[in-house]
Amino acid sequence: MRMRSGLALCAAVLVALAAHDVWQLARIHAWNVLIESPRGEPVPDDAPPPVHFARAYALAQRDEVLAALAQYRQVVGTDKGRLRAAALFNEGNLLLREALTLRATAEPSQALPVFEMAKESFRELLAEHANDWDAKYSLELALRLAPDPDEDESARLPPAIGAPRQAPARGSNPGLP
Numbered sequence: 001m002r003m004r005s006g007l008a009l010c011a012a013v014l015v016a017l018a019a020h021d022v023w024q025l026a027r028i029h030a031w032n033v034l035i036e037s038p039r040g041e042p043v044p045d046d047a048p049p050p051v052h053f054a055r056a057y058a059l060a061q062r063d064e065v066l067a068a069l070a071q072y073r074q075v076v077g078t079d080k081g082r083l084r085a086a087a088l089f090n091e092g093n094l095l096l097r098e099a100l101t102l103r104a105t106a107e108p109s110q111a112l113p114v115f116e117m118a119k120e121s122f123r124e125l126l127a128e129h130a131n132d133w134d135a136k137y138s139l140e141l142a143l144r145l146a147p148d149p150d151e152d153e154s155a156r157l158p159p160a161i162g163a164p165r166q167a168p169a170r171g172s173n174p175g176l177p
Contacts, residue, residue: 043071049079053087060090065098085129092121092135096142103145115146 043055056071072094075087095118102111122139125132 043074045074049075049083049087052078053083056087057090060094065094068094085125085132088121088125089132089135089138092118092125092138092142095121096138096145099142099146112146115142118142119146119148 043052052071052074056068056075059068059071069091072087072091076084076091079087095114099111099114099118102108102114119139119142122135122142125135126139129135
């Protein structure tokens with residue numbers, strides 16, 4: 001009798017585990033269908049970050065830039081690990097490609113804010129992962145394409161008319177012979 005009840009208990013546990021595995025597989029299959037869906041169905045907010053990341057990548061491959069950026073931002077907001085870094089990097093590269101596309105159009109001035117957003121993504125990534133050479137290269141490329149305004153330029157401007165002038169300190173060389 002004890003043997004039968006023990007076997008029945010083991011069978012019930014195995015059936016429960018199998019049911020759980022089937023449920024997990026069905027859920028994963030539904031996420032895979034959602035990721036590849038061409039209709040643009042939104043990913044539920046409770047989906048894990050890898051699902052949002054995969055959806056963003058699939059959208060970016062189909063040139064749906066705004067939807068892909070929204071999914072990458074979802075990953076950046078919910079994940080703290082390496083997936084967050086990958087999402088920031090992909091977001092920056094997507095923005096950089098979009099800025100280059102805008103720059104080639106009739107209105108190249110519209111590209112400047114997109115370059116700035118790309119640089120911000122790379123800087124955010126480098127603040128967390130300072131040794132990410134791919135992000136460093138991409139940031140350098142973005143800076144070459146759209147340099148930051150030089151902060152020192154404002155310091156080198158001549159003083160305003162009527163502003164008091166400061167005499168050189170004693171012992172300093174004003175550059176005269």
